């Protein structure tokens with residue numbers, strides 16, 4: 770059951786297989802209470818997350834997107850999360866230019882042993898998304914979005 774009262778929203782989570790997915794699993798196994806709005810997509814590394822994945826999710830109806838990977842220096846592939854951090858930081862600045870509230874996107878680092886941290890991250894982000902409400906529909910004729918959707 771959702772911790773946040775009211776309507777369940779659609780939040781997409783891209784989680785790296787080696788740390789954050791384990792952290793989410795730890796939170797589940799430890800039976801920490803979490804919101805149920807998050808839909809998890811497991812990726813090999815946060816470095817695998819193309820910023821366009823985030824934009825496409827948001828313009829196609831997701832109310833929020835969360836990306837989580839291993840802590841810096843802990844990446845299973847050595848430096849994937851450094852690439853991710855650079856790209857995702859730029860993405861955060863880019864989102865307002867396509868009419869998306871940057872607060873709808875968040876990235877973080879959670880290790881496999883940090884179930885409590887995962888629960889806290891998901892709860893805080895979900896609460897924020899509920900405060901923002903559902904994503905407003907995007908006009909179908911916006912050229913920039915047409916190209917992103919393709």
Ligand code: FES
Pocket residue numbers: 785786787788789813814815816838839843844845846847849850
């Ligand atoms: Fe987790 Fe690279 S393997 S961020």
